Amino acid sequence: MNDLCAGYRHRPEPPAVQSASVDINNFRNFFIFACIVHPFMQTSYLMRPQISPRQIVECLGHKRILMGSALIFCAGVLAYSVNSGSGGSIPLWTGNLLKSTSTPMGASANAKRTPGKQSAEEKAEGERLLGKARALELGTNGEAVDYARAFELYKKAAELGSAEAWYRMGCMALAQRVEGILPKSAVGYFQKAADLGFVDAYVALARTYIEGRLTRTDTAKADFYLDLAIEAGNAEAMFLKGSLLAGTVGSEQAGLNLLMEAAKNGNADAQYTIGRMYRDGTVAVGQDMGMAEKWLRFAVENGSVRAKAELGLLMMKNKSMSATQGQEAAELLAEAADAGNSKAAHALAKMIFGGSPSSSALSAIREYAEKSFDGGKSDGAFLMALSYAVGKNPDFDQALQWLEMGKVDQDWRSRYALQLIQRGTDTVEAFKTAIGAEFKDWVEAFDGGKSMPPNVTPPKIIEMTNPKFPSSLAALNVKGNVVVEFVVAQDGTPQGIQVVKSSHPELSASVIKAVESWKLTPAMKDGQYAPIKIKVPVRFRNGL
Structure with a gap:
């Protein structure tokens, strides 16, 4: 189920909030x-x-x-x-139109209001329709899964005043369960549920404004709905708000406190985020690998796929780990890859070149790659190519075809491997180099002096810090591209850094912060310094 609705669980509808009124x-x-x-x-x-x-x-x-x-x-x-x-009755909430409020523009001022009343008959019929629709959506109570019919029944229940029905319609729209119902329509359905006081809808709306997938990112609106959900004691809202604050200068401790509260309530995303914070070392917590492993294990126990990948990678970095621990780490990575985690799949691919590739490992990588490619992830093409290039019966023609598809999708590893092969590098060696490449290697190979004017020696990276995926977005479904442009000064520092393209403002900030610390050799023309402007692409995936 989509992340926005991943925390969904059936709960009784909140009691109606009666509109106070004045008898006139x-x-x-x-x-x-x-x-x-x-x-x-x-x-x-x-x-x-x-x-x-x-x-x-x-x-x-x-x-x-x-x-x-x-x-x-x-x-x-x-x-x-x-x-x-x-x-003869005027609801008091209409007074909100006549006075200023703290509701952000575009957010519903009625988010905690239940307009009108349901009769006993309407409520009973709504509950009946809701139960029937839920059975059809999930395939329970002996019902075969029928998304179209479930959506229609949810719609009827919603028209009778069911907040949960509006919410479920939003989840189905988001997951594209019903033909003709666009994902963007989910926002409207979530809004209807939020207006009726459904707490999960507050969280779903907050996520849309944080992740920017269905609408533009809007921190003010996200805060508005998160505060409503936190007021109702929702652990996921505590996690989301805590993540945002943990990445905000001056609010790190407040963010950690909220994350801890959510983690104590069993929220796996909060546990995973705290584990990452200990792994990386932040303002709120120092670096502590022992604590990182502890919190990641909590998250794994609560079903976090991301935590399986991070824990497996963390264990693999321990050079003194036992054979048993090594086996556990490999199993964690395989489970995460099977569940669609790209980081785990890439880690498995690197492990293939560390020894003889097993058929099970190649099978796991190819299975992930097929799902990844079908899901629109560009890394799927590269890993499919890799699975054809190694093993007992390699098929280099298939491998090259998959690399070309990866190149079309702007996957930097596919483009890097192709460049190496075109320059005469052995195919297997090209894959080995590309899968183990750092961002620095790709930046140098990406330009290769092609965009330089005649007689110009292009800049070369001497020192660089890889852009970090923002911790505040680590457990969210955020991905995208950032392209930065800058001039290399005579002292080798990037100057005039500008974001040419970006899919999320926090990703832009992460790239700019990293680029500011880079050190390069300046471009030279006929032996003299040349102020050449270069572009660098960065492709982010969740957790990468």
Whole structure:
């Protein structure tokens, strides 16, 4: 199930929040009475006996009195006709339109409101439809899975006031379960559920504004919905808010506190994030590999695939690990790769060149690669090519075809391997070099002086820090590309760093921070320094 709905579990709907109201019957009646009587009051003195007929005619001919009285009389009649079917009750929440609030623009001001009431019959029918739809979606209670029918039943239950039904419709739209229902429509369904007070919908909306997949990233809106969910005691919201704060200067400790609270409530993503923080060393916690392993194991026990990959990699770095520990690490990586984790799949591919490739390892890599490629991940093509290039019966033609597909998808390892093969490197050696390459190696191979003017020696990287995937996004479904452009100064430092393309602002910040610390040889033309501008592409995947 999609990450936005991964934490979903059926729970009873929250009790309806009754709209406070003001009884304005007396006010309305007084207003109507005054409007209708007003014209007669204006001309009441005409009824006095001492007024002559001529004065009456002059008064009735006064335009201001006639027009004003007529307008007020019509207003009174209109007020009566409009209010006669309203029940004489105005919800207090409409006052939000007349006063400033802290609700971000575009966020629903009604997120904690339950408009209207359900009759007992409507509620019972809604619950019945909801249960039937859930069985059809999940294939339980003897029902065969039928997403289209489930969606229709959720829709009927939603129309009867079921908040959970709106939420489930959003999850199904997001997962593209029903033909013709676009993923972007999920935002509207989640909004409907949030307006009815469904806590999981608050979290789903917050994720959309953090990850920027269905709509533009918006921290203010994300905070708004996270605060509502945290107020309701939701552990996933604590994790999300904690992750954002942990990556914000000055708020690291507050973020860690929220993450700890979520972790104590069994949230695997929070446990995984804390493990990464100990592994990397942050402002809130120092580097401690023992604590990192401890928290990652907690996350693994709670079903985190990412934690399996990270724990396996962490164990593999221990040069003194036993054979038993090595076997455990390999199993963790294989399980994570089978579940679609790209980091684990790449780690397995590197292990192949560390010894004789086993058929089971190649099978696991190819299975991952097929899923990855079908899912639109460019690394799938490279790993498919690798699986054909190594083993007892290599097929280099197939390997090259897959590399070409990876090149079309802008996968840097595919492009790197092709460049090496085109320069005469043995095919297997090219794969071995590409799978073990650092970002620095690719940056140098990517340009290769091709974009340099004649007689110009291109810059070469001497020292570089790889861009880190932001810890605040580590457990979120964020991926994308960043392309930076800069001039190499005479002292070898990058100057005028600009982001040419980016799919997420926090990814941009991570790349800029890394590039600022790079050291390069300056470009030279005819033996003299040349201020040449270069572009560097960075492709991010979750956790990579």
